[in-house]
Amino acid sequence: MLLRVLGSSAGGGFPQWNCNCPNCAGLRAGSLRARARTQSSVAVTADGQDWLLVNASPDLLTQIQQTPTLQPARSLRDSGIAAVLLMDAQIDHVTGLLMLRERKTPLPLLATPEVLSDIGAGFPITQILSHYCGVAAQAIVCDGRSFAAPGLPGIALQAVTLSSKPPPYSPFRGAPRPGDNIGLMVTNPATGARLFYAPGLAEVTPDLLALMARCSVVLVDGTFWTNDEMQRLGLSNKAALDMGHLPQSGAGGMLDQLARLPAGVRKVLIHINNTNPILNEDSPERAELAAQGVELAFDGMEIEF
Template sequence: MRIRVLGSSAGGGFPQWNCNCPNCDGLRRRKLMAHARTQSSIAVSANEVDWLLVNASPDILGQIRDTPELQPARAMRDSGIAAVLLMDAQIDHVTGLLMLRERAGALPLLATPEVLSELDSGFPITRLLSHYCGVAPHPVPTDGRTFTAPGLEGIELQAVPLASKPPPYSPFRGNPRPGDNIGLVLRNPATGARVFYAPGLGEVTPELLAIMATCAVVLVDGTFWTGDEMQRLGLSPKAAADMGHLPQSGPGGMIEHLARLPATTRKLLIHVNNTNPILIEDSPERDELTRRRIEVARDGMDIRF
């Protein structure tokens, strides 16, 4: 089974179009050892022909161009994207659905009832798409049951409710529901190997850590290095926790939790904000991750399990 990292950045990409933080400015001026990144999304396949798109970022068209496997060209108009699964209703994870409107038939869309509700009302993408290809909604269970995606029976899926935040436009922003944000366990039925994917993660509970410990690969929230990163740079009054993200460093940070996983677990960070120093490949923060055997996901990365 194969995972293709289509995009590894947080919302806005890297460099962000309107940002002149040291990272974005340094990349534009070619003064940093760093690479541009698009907004986070992955694609998963059991046969490398039919793919499950997990989150549809605003950069989806460029990501498809950079991934020939997503265009198998079996007909005059075709796509390897068999279905889309959404982890949440954040704009940087759903706006790309609009770019898929030329699809010949209704787009199978897997999401929790909470996310489907947001996309029917607060940010009514599904209603907009009803005038184009249409959407075939598939509610995702969050009670521990496994499920499959239409046309992708070779991939076993399990949704895990996470502590995080619904989108700023949501009326539930200040009162999150269990289905607003999920992690995803992907299992290869042929080998039993499992991957845990969670680009938005505000808290690692003992129960969640136990699930992560059963996985060969964990691909988790790498948004901020410190909890006050945006505040220190004067870019936002909000801390990482206010945005539903667990920073990597400090007591209780992601690094500390990942250290509790088995030594054999491959650990990767994704959804990296443009302000995060781990984007700089020769930074002390990246060196620290390397010492701890934690990788930073990059666009175009392949993960096989």
């Protein structure tokens, strides 16, 4: 089983188009040792040809161009993307669906009823696509049972309800529902190896920590280093937790939680905001990640499990 990181940044990418924070300005000027990153998305395959796209970022066309295996060219019009699964309804995770409108058949789309409601009304992407390829929606139920994606029988999936928030456009922004945001367990049926993916995560509960401890790899929210990161830079009046993201540092932060996992679990951060100092490869924060055995996802990274 192979997971490829198509995009590893939070919304806006890195550098963000309108941002002149120290990270973005430094990368543009060539004075910062860091990698540019597109907006977060991953793809999973069991056979190397047919892929499950997990989240469809606004940078999807660029990500496909950078991933030749997503275009196997088995026919005149073809794609390696067999189905799409959405973790939430955030704009940076669903806008790329519009780039898939030239399909000849309805797009298999897996999401919770809560996410399907948001992208059917508040941000009506599924209605728009009905005038193009159409959507074959499959509702995800977070009941602990395994399920499969259409056309991808070699991949076993399980959805886990997470504590986070729906997007700002959602009428439920101030009253989150179970299903607004999920984590995804991907199991290799041949080996039993498991990978847990959660790019948006506000809280690590004891049950979730126990689930993560049973995995070979965890690929989790690395959006902000501190809870007040955006506030200190004068870029927002909201803290990380207000936006549904558990910061890495501080008591009970993501690094504290990851340190509680067994030594054999591979730990990787994804969905990195452009302001996060861990993007700077020479920063003390990046050195702290390395000291704790935590990796930073990058575009094109491949994880076998």
